[in-house]
Amino acid sequence: MNAPLLVGCDFSSSPTRRKPVVLALGHCTGDRVVLSRLERLESLPAFGQWLAQPQAWIGGFDFPFGLPRELVETLGWPLQWRECIAHYAGLTREEIRNTFAAFCDARPVGGKFAHRAFDKRAGSSPSMKWVNPPVAYMLHAALPLLLAAGVHMPGLHDGDPARVALEAYPGLLARELIGNRSYKSDDRARQTPERLIARKDLLHALELGATRLGLRLKLTNAQRDALIADASGDSLDAVLCLVQAAWAARHGAPRYGLPQQFDPLEGWILSA
Incomplete structure (x- = not known):
């Protein structure tokens, strides 16, 4: 049996040629994660079309798959994931x-944002944050495309079991390996x-x-040079998500490494 296609996605909520959606595609051979190639998609429709292609894959996507329950309850929005995302x-x-x-203005200093249950463990930004980074807009742009493409999101939404989408977070793996050192910037002056x-x-x-994931990344010299040269870090973030997708693939269906119990409104980040 061929190894499944693995996908790591660094997402942009407003992709352009300068700031595209970056996909890292690869596969696992034993404990090695082999990077096959990078693809760059310069529009949201192009991303949606890629998702809808009839091919089997397991992917880690760098955007939130859910909103904090505290936020949703306070706003009186639907408490079922599918209905909440539609709203x-x-x-x-x-x-x-x-x-x-x-919502934030009505809360005390130091507790402005609502968080998902795993944010502290993963070190992830609140999924309601609309600036620096604008993950709320990423969720808003991406999840309707995943739903329209009919992909399967374990624990949240049943779709095509051949196309499995999971929430990844490259910062989680990066901090494990190099601590809090910054490795990227979109601002040329800070590169x-x-x-x-x-x-x-x-x-x-x-x-x-x-890493604790028990996986080794396999690169060609040209791939390594290209990842180092991308000062924005977008390509490297896609590769970090690829490694998290490989970890999920090793765990396999139906959970793909997700815990037995997690909030089906908020979702969960791979390997958190």
Whole structure:
């Protein structure tokens, strides 16, 4: 049997040629995660079309798959995941920003945002955050495309079992390997030698398999050079998600490494 196609996705809620959606495609051979290639998609329709293709894959996607239960309950939105996402998709970005800003304004300093149950464990930003990073808009742009494509999201939504989409978070794996060192920036002025060295160290650790996931990344010299050269870190983030997808694939259906119990409204991040 052929090894399943693995996908790691670094997502942009407003993709362009300069800032595309980046897909890292590969497969597992034993404990090695082999990067086959990178694909760049310059629009949301192109991403939706990719998702809908009739091919089997297991993917880790770097955007939230759910909103905090505390937020949803406070706003009086539907408490079932599918209905909640449908309601959320029907809002404009301006409505989202105004609603979430009002929610935060009514809360005390130090506790403005609502969090999902695993945010602290994963070190992830609140999925209601609309700036730095705008993950609320990423959720708003991406999840309707996953639903329209009919993919399977374990624990949240039953879809095509051949196309399995899971929430990944590259920062979780990166911090395990290089601590809190910054390795990327979209701002050219901040694309420093220190961040270049951090990318090199991060890739070296991935290739050594120095993670609790028990997997080693396999790259060609050209791939390694390209990942180091991408100072935005988008390509490297896609590869980090690819490694998390490989971890999920090793665990297999039906849970793909997800815990037995998690909030079916909020979702869960792979390997958190």
